[in-house]
Amino acid sequence: MEIDKLKNLLDEFGDNVRFEHDLKKKNWFNIGGKSKVFYKANNLKELVNFLKKLNNEEKIFILGAGSNTLISDNLFDGVVIKLSKNFNNISLLGEDIIIAGSAVLDKALSDFAINNNLSGFEFLSGIPGTIGGGIKMNAGCFGKEFKDILLSIQAIDKLGNVITIPRKDIKFEYRNNDLPHDLIFLSASFKGAKGLSIDIKNETSRIKSEKEKNQPTKIKTSGSTFKNPISQTNKKVWELIKESVPLDKSFGDACISDKHCNFFLNKGNATFKDMSMLIDFVSKKVLEKTGISLEKEIKILE
Numbered sequence: 001m002e003i004d005k006l007k008n009l010l011d012e013f014g015d016n017v018r019f020e021h022d023l024k025k026k027n028w029f030n031i032g033g034k035s036k037v038f039y040k041a042n043n044l045k046e047l048v049n050f051l052k053k054l055n056n057e058e059k060i061f062i063l064g065a066g067s068n069t070l071i072s073d074n075l076f077d078g079v080v081i082k083l084s085k086n087f088n089n090i091s092l093l094g095e096d097i098i099i100a101g102s103a104v105l106d107k108a109l110s111d112f113a114i115n116n117n118l119s120g121f122e123f124l125s126g127i128p129g130t131i132g133g134g135i136k137m138n139a140g141c142f143g144k145e146f147k148d149i150l151l152s153i154q155a156i157d158k159l160g161n162v163i164t165i166p167r168k169d170i171k172f173e174y175r176n177n178d179l180p181h182d183l184i185f186l187s188a189s190f191k192g193a194k195g196l197s198i199d200i201k202n203e204t205s206r207i208k209s210e211k212e213k214n215q216p217t218k219i220k221t222s223g224s225t226f227k228n229p230i231s232q233t234n235k236k237v238w239e240l241i242k243e244s245v246p247l248d249k250s251f252g253d254a255c256i257s258d259k260h261c262n263f264f265l266n267k268g269n270a271t272f273k274d275m276s277m278l279i280d281f282v283s284k285k286v287l288e289k290t291g292i293s294l295e296k297e298i299k300i301l302e
Contacts, residue, residue, distance in 0.1 A: 001057050006037060009053055016040045023071050023080065023301075026063060028128075029222045029266050031275060032071025032301075035061075035080040043086045044162070044186065051160040051184075054079065060158060061301050062184055064130035065105065068137070068223045072302035073272040080301075083132070087186065092116055096192050097151065102132030102185040106139070109190070114200050118192030120149050122203040126211045128223060132185040137297070138172050142207055147172035151189040158182045175227050175297055216257045220266035225279060226294040233292060238262045241282055244289035251277040272302075 001009075003019060010017045021038035024030055037058070041047040054060075059078030063069065087103035090112045098118065100109050106124040109131060113121035123144040127134060134146045135153060152166045157180070171178040211217070226237045233240070241247075241261045249256065250267075252274035257263040264278055283294045 003036065006058075010037070010039075010050070013039065013046070013050060016042060016046075020075065021080075023063075023076070026082070027066030027069045027071055027222070028220065029066075029070055029270070029275065030220050031073070031266060031270060031272055033073040033075055033272075035076040035078070037079040038082070039079060040082045040084055041087070042084050044156075047081075047083075047156065047184070048160040048162070050081075051156065051158060054158075056158045060182065060184075062132065064103070064133040065128065067128040068133065068298045070222060070272065070275055070298050070300045072300075074302065076301055081184065089187075093189065096194060098190045098192065099187060100131050100190065101187045102130060102135070104131045105129070106131065106134055110204060113192055114197070114204060117195055117197050117200065119195035119200050119203070120144075120192040121190070122200060122207055125204045126207045131188055135185055135188060136177075136179075137175050137299075138177055139175070142210070145172070145174075147177075149190045149192065151191050153188045154186045155179075155183040156186055157184075162186070174230055214260055216259045216263050216265065219257075220268075220270075221257065221263045222298050224262050224297045225264050226262055226283070227297045229292050229294060233290070236262075237294065240286050240290055240292060240294075244286045245282050249278070249281060251275075251281070254278040256282070 016039060018038045020034045022034050023032040039050060061080050063080050063082050083103040087101040089101045090104055091099050093099055096118060106127040106129055110121045110124035123142050126141045127139050129139060138146050150167045152164055154164050156162050228237045238261050247256050247261055253267040253270035254274035255265050255267055257265050286292060286294055
């Protein structure tokens, strides 16, 4: 849709809609260009109205915390949607069910579970993203995944229809599921198990300690770059990279972390091209050495 037509169509949303909006500071890599339209959804009613106005005539990308997203330096010819703090609520239902908005940080859900003596959520303290993103990719660490605690999700499709999907109707795989790609997750319900506060806190501390010891933190990275190729080998992807790739290889300011070689870093001014070249280089070297084709875990917006 032409930009002038979009401006007229979306005029009622005021400052919540911005055109040719810079995305560079909205992801952990600090890489990226602009989006034709950037929309911050205030609430569900407004989001439904917005999607109905678009009438599925634009590409849509939902941006969560930006913790596993690599964004092109070119203009994204579509709409990037960011959910506001009104999608950031957490509540307890009964003794062992937590309902969380999709904009809730994984760590915040873990903390809420600790405060309510619920176990099963400890692994979320090691995942730097949001609930929505976690469901979309079945995120996990230390042997647990979102599918293990999920009861149901509430979502909205690109035409503005709100639906609820129970866990039993979703087929989860490693870092994937069979949900339609154009769904926007609104909230989810999770089931935990009552436990002792001290045990839950100790397990959470163990996970945080393991993460800080083995993964880069407080630096411009975007989590695991590639998925573990579990159907092809028992080796972890970092092992394949370590034995196949010169770990000091870099393209511009895009380099491999010396703390965990499946984490790639922006040392300062890396471009999308720099990071893409590094990703392609590592993937090619692993294929040449091991015969294994790596699949990216990070999401790429271009």
